Amino acid sequence: MSQFTRLEVLNTIVDTGLVPVFYNGKLETAIAVAEACAQGGAKVVEFTNRGDFAYEVFAGLMKHCRANLPDVILGVGSVVDPATAALYIANGANFIVGPITNAEVARLCNRRKIAYAPGCGSATEIANAEELGCEIVKVFPGGEVGGPPFVKAVLGPCPWTRIMPTGGVEATEESISAWVKAGAAALGIGGSLVTKDLVAAGDFNAIGQKVGQCLSWIAKARGVPLFMGCEHPGLYPDAPGGGEALAAFYADNFGFKLAAGNSSLFVSGMRGQGRIEVFKEPKLPKAHIAIRVSDFEAAMAALKAKGVEFDEPDIKPTYKAVYLKNPDPAGHRVHLLYNPAL
Numbered sequence: 001m002s003q004f005t006r007l008e009v010l011n012t013i014v015d016t017g018l019v020p021v022f023y024n025g026k027l028e029t030a031i032a033v034a035e036a037c038a039q040g041g042a043k044v045v046e047f048t049n050r051g052d053f054a055y056e057v058f059a060g061l062m063k064h065c066r067a068n069l070p071d072v073i074l075g076v077g078s079v080v081d082p083a084t085a086a087l088y089i090a091n092g093a094n095f096i097v098g099p100i101t102n103a104e105v106a107r108l109c110n111r112r113k114i115a116y117a118p119g120c121g122s123a124t125e126i127a128n129a130e131e132l133g134c135e136i137v138k139v140f141p142g143g144e145v146g147g148p149p150f151v152k153a154v155l156g157p158c159p160w161t162r163i164m165p166t167g168g169v170e171a172t173e174e175s176i177s178a179w180v181k182a183g184a185a186a187l188g189i190g191g192s193l194v195t196k197d198l199v200a201a202g203d204f205n206a207i208g209q210k211v212g213q214c215l216s217w218i219a220k221a222r223g224v225p226l227f228m229g230c231e232h233p234g235l236y237p238d239a240p241g242g243g244e245a246l247a248a249f250y251a252d253n254f255g256f257k258l259a260a261g262n263s264s265l266f267v268s269g270m271r272g273q274g275r276i277e278v279f280k281e282p283k284l285p286k287a288h289i290a291i292r293v294s295d296f297e298a299a300m301a302a303l304k305a306k307g308v309e310f311d312e313p314d315i316k317p318t319y320k321a322v323y324l325k326n327p328d329p330a331g332h333r334v335h336l337l338y339n340p341a342l
Contacts, residue, residue: 002094002114003066004073009044009095009115010135012073013186014162016043017218020211021077021166021190023048024199027060033194034061036204038072039317040211041340046097046188049078055087062092071341075115077166077188082108089114097166097188099140101125106132117164121145123154126161136162136185143168148182155183164188171210173217180221189214208317215340219294226299231292231337234264234277236284243280250276288323288333296320296338303336 004012013019020037022045024030030047037045047058058076065074075095076088082104085096089112096109101118109116110133119140120126129137139145142165146153151163165179166188179187193214198206237243247265251258256267256276268275277290293299300310300322313322319339327333 001092002089002112003092004094006095006113006115009073009075012043013115013136013164016041016215017180017186017222018042018211018215019044019046019164019166019186019188020193021046021048021188022194023050023054025051025054025057027057029199030057030061031064032202032204033199033207034065034069034072034074036207036317037194037211038069038208038341039205040208041215042211043071043341044073044075044095046075046077046095048190049076049084049088055091058088058093059091066092079105081105085109085116097138099138101129101132101134103132106134123158126154126158126163130161136164138188139163139165141167142179148178148184151179151184152182162186166190171214173220176214176217177221180218187214187218205317212338212340216295216298216338220298224294226294226302228292228294230274231290231339231342232266232275232277234279234288234290234333236279236282236286238282240281242282243278247276247278250278285327285331285333288335289328290321290335290337292342293336293338296322296336299336299338 020042022033034045062074065072073094076093077097079085079096079098080100080102085105085108095115097117099119101120106116116134117136117138118129118134120129120137126137147168154161162185164186165184169175169179169187169189171189171193193210194207237246243265247258247267250256250267256269259266264277264279266275266277309325311323311325318341321335321337323333323335
């Protein structure tokens with residue numbers, strides 16, 4: 001049974017704009033790739049149905065994601081018939097993608113309220129898929145059917161169409177910008193993102209970094225501001241060990257969720273409604289402000305051009321952060337935060 005509703009899947013695909021696509025016949029490697037994509041900020045991942053027993057790898061990967069990556073929406077691609085779709089749905093697939101459009105697959109997915117993104121190569125095929133209830137269509141192979149100009153041309157008379165090109169989308173700023181500015185709702189990127197050489201070398205951190213970079217390029221092409229707003233305030237307690245009581249004040253009184261980290265606790269409300277970081281131990285100044293950015297390096301460069309100086313950046317696989325060397329006029333420290341998983 002699908003872990004996520006069809007609406008959650010479709011909205012997440014459109015919101016994030018990126019679906020990494022990959023196949024590997026070894027479960028351990030498939031898990032490592034999915035974890036790398038998640039660390040880079042991907043919230044939707046497509047496993048390709050390729051070869052005998054691919055569903056067994058998918059089943060193991062699905063179990064791992066549910067236990068260890070509960071926010072990752074895992075689905076399957078290269079599905080061309082209803083029997084295969086049913087097999088993967090029985091193993092928990094959250095969405096089905098195909099290189100072609102199959103009406104029986106569409107009916108099966110509709111019956112189970114599973115998102116289905118079929119492959120289309122013309123305006124007529126797209127219209128037929130939409131008549132079958134498909135909210136997002138996969139233009140495949142994207143490069144061969146006309147590239148970004150094809151997307152732009154289709155959206156002229158059919159602005160309601162949501163297109164996710166796959167095949168011909170490269171993990172470069174030039175390619176991503178062209179597709180997004182043409183009107184693509186999301187991008188499926190496979191071999192140029194989860195590259196064979198990085199997988200063979202076991203450099204999964206590099207895959208995560210490429211995913212994060214692609215998300216930054218998508219945000220830039222969509223016109224998302226470089227400085228996105230205040231992500232959280234950071235508070236420090238008055239006395240040693242007072243952080244837990246301070247965090248509990250916000251959690252208990254307002255019904256917020258509390259999550260503990262190494263040196264701090266995070267108290268958060270509804271998804272997307274901000275959070276408060278509460279440090280476990282006192283420190284001066286007693287508060288800081290975290291500014292969320294869509295591109296970490298570009299944000300630092302923009303502030304450096306204004307004469308702003310920085311402390312040493314804190315670069316992790318899942319986020320990037322750096323404090324401004326000088327506080328704001330009221331004495332509060334300020335740091336930039338890039339965390340595509342938020």
